Amino acid sequence: MKQAIVILHGMGEQIPMTTLNSFVQAVWTKDKTLVDAQKPDPNTGKTRSGNVSWAKPDDRNSSTELRRITTERDNAGNYTDFYEYYWAHMMQGTTWEHVSTWIRDLLLRNPTTQVPKRVFHAWVMLWIIALAVIVFTLWGLWPKAEAPRPWVAWVSALLGMAVSAFASAVLIKRFGDVARYVKALPPNVAKRHAIRQAGVDLLARLIDSKDYERIVVVAHSLGTIIAYDILAQLYTRYNTEGGVGPQPQRDALEKMIRDGMDAGYLDMDAYQAQQARALAEAQAQDAPWIVSDFVTMGSPLTHAEFMMAESHDDLRARQRDRLLPTCPPTLEYDGTTKMRHFTYSNERDRKPGDCRTPHHAALFAYTRWTNLYSDERAIVTGDLISGPLREAFGLKGDAGAISGIRDIGVLPALNADGGVAEGHRRPFFSHNDYWALDKGTETGSVPVPHHIAELRRALRLVE
Structure with a gap:
C-alpha cells in the first residue's frame, strides 16, 4: 500500500x-x-x-x-x-490594527454567556494585561509637574520596549495569524x-x-x-x-x-x-x-x-x-x-x-x-x-x-x-x-x- x-x-x-x-x-x-x-x-x-x-x-x-x-x-x-x-x-502583512480588532472582540464579551469556563481565567488575565497597558500608557502621557527621577525614566523606557517587543514578536507575528484567519472581516x-x-x-x-x-x-x-x-x-x-x-x-x-x-x-x-x-x-x-x-x-x-x-x-x-x-x-x-x-x-x-x-x-x-x-x-x-x-x-x-x-x-x-x-x-x-x-x-x-x-x-x- x-x-x-x-x-x-x-x-x-x-x-x-x-x-x-x-x-x-x-x-x-x-x-x-x-x-x-x-x-x-x-x-x-x-x-x-x-x-x-x-x-x-x-x-x-x-x-x-x-x-x-x-x-x-x-x-x-x-x-x-x-x-x-x-x-x-x-x-504576511499583519498589522497591529488586525490584532487589536480581534482582541477587542475577545474582551468585549459577556463573561456569563460568551466566555467558556475553561478559558475564563485566561480571559480575566487578558483583561488585566489590557488594563495594565492602558494605565501605563496614560501615565506616560500625563503631564508631570517636574521631571521624573532617572530610575523612573529608565524603568518606563524598559517597560515601553518590553511592551513593544511583546506586541511585535508575539501578538503580531504569532497571534496575528489567528486574528486574521478566524475573523471573516x-x-x-x-x-x-x-x-x-x-x-x-x-x-x-x-x-x-x-x-x-x-x-x-x-x-x-x-x-x-x-x-x-x-x-x-x-x-x-x-x-x-x-x-x-x-x-x-x-x-x-x-x-x-x-x-x-x-x-x-x-x-x-x-x-x-x-x-x-x-x-x-x-x-x-x-x-x-x-x-x-x-x-x-x-x-x-x-x-x-x-x-x-x-x-x-x-x-x-x-x-x-x-x-x-x-x-x-x-x-x-x-x-x-x-x-x-x-x-x-x-x-x-x-x-x-x-x-x-x-x-x-x-x-x-x-x-x-x-x-x-x-x-x-x-x-x-x-x-x-x-x-x-x-x-x-x-x-x-x-x-x-x-x-x-x-x-x-x-x-x-x-x-x-x-x-x-x-x-x-x-x-x-x-x-x-x-x-x-x-x-x-x-x-x-x-x-x-x-x-x-x-x-x-x-x-x-x-x-
Whole structure:
C-alpha cells in the first residue's frame, strides 16, 4: 500500500520544511517498529541508524521551497509519502490594527454567556494585561509637574520596549495569524480564501492522482482550524460520487449513531472501527474519498464557541445548519424510512432500500478524528490553546452530546478520571512539544515517550 501524510503547521513565521522534517524524525525515522533493524541501510549497505527516507521535488505542492519526503518500504509492505502544506507566506502583512480588532472582540464579551469556563481565567488575565497597558500608557502621557527621577525614566523606557517587543514578536507575528484567519472581516477574507483553496487543491491533486490508497491529514495549533475548513470544503467535491448498491456497513454506522444518541454514549473503538468498514465499503463501490484519518494536536478548536462563533448556542446553530461538520455527522429525519440518517435518497419514488448519498457535512462518517491535547493548569503548565473536542464538535442528542473524536491527554498522560498518571508531571508551555522526542516526563524510563507513542498510534502507518 502507498499512503500520504499531509501536515499543516501552526501559527507564527514558520520556515518551509522545518515542521515536516522534525515530524518525520519523530513518527518515521526513529520508530524502531516500522522497519527490521537487521536490514542494511539502503543508502550505505551498512547497519542502519534509523528508518530511511528521501526528499524529492513534487509539483503537486506548487512550491519549489517544499519537498515530498518518501520512505523505504516498512515491515507491512507500505510506502509513505510525507507532505507539508505550508501557508505562512500567505499570512504576511499583519498589522497591529488586525490584532487589536480581534482582541477587542475577545474582551468585549459577556463573561456569563460568551466566555467558556475553561478559558475564563485566561480571559480575566487578558483583561488585566489590557488594563495594565492602558494605565501605563496614560501615565506616560500625563503631564508631570517636574521631571521624573532617572530610575523612573529608565524603568518606563524598559517597560515601553518590553511592551513593544511583546506586541511585535508575539501578538503580531504569532497571534496575528489567528486574528486574521478566524475573523471573516473584509481585510481578512481574501487571505482566508487563498489559504483554504490552496489546501483543497493540494489534497484534491493527491486524491485524483490515484497514487494513494489512503491519506492522513495532521495539523498543529491554528493549522487544525485551517485543516478542518479545508476538509469540510474538500469533502463536498467527493461526497456524491460512488455508491451503486446496498451498503450494509454504512447502514450499521448510521444505526450505531442513532443508538448512541438515544443512549447518550458512543463506544469510541467500535465507532472508529465501523467508520473504517464503511469507508472501505464505499471505496469498493468507486467512492474516491480516501482521507481515512484527521489528527489534531494543540488545537484551538476546543475553544470553537469562543473563536469560531459568538456563543455556544451560535456554534450549535452553525453545526445544525451543516456549516460546521460534527463528529459523528449531523443526522436528518427521513419520512420514508422513519429514521434519522446522514445520507439521503436521490430516487424520485423513495423506498427504504434505496442507495443513499452522504450529505455534504458527513465528512466524519468516513474520516476518523484523533485529537491530542495537553491538559492546562494555571496558564503556564500544559497547553492553554488545546483541549478535548468532545463538547465542541460532538453530536448533540436528547440524552446529551456523543462524540466520535478520540481525545487523548498527553504531556502529561491522564488517567481515566482526568488526573495526571503516575510518574508524569505537568510540563511548562507544552504547545510546541507534541512531536518532540526529548519531551515528556517519562523520557528515559521507557523506550518511547507517551505523547510520541500516541501520535504514532493515531497515524496508523502500518494499518
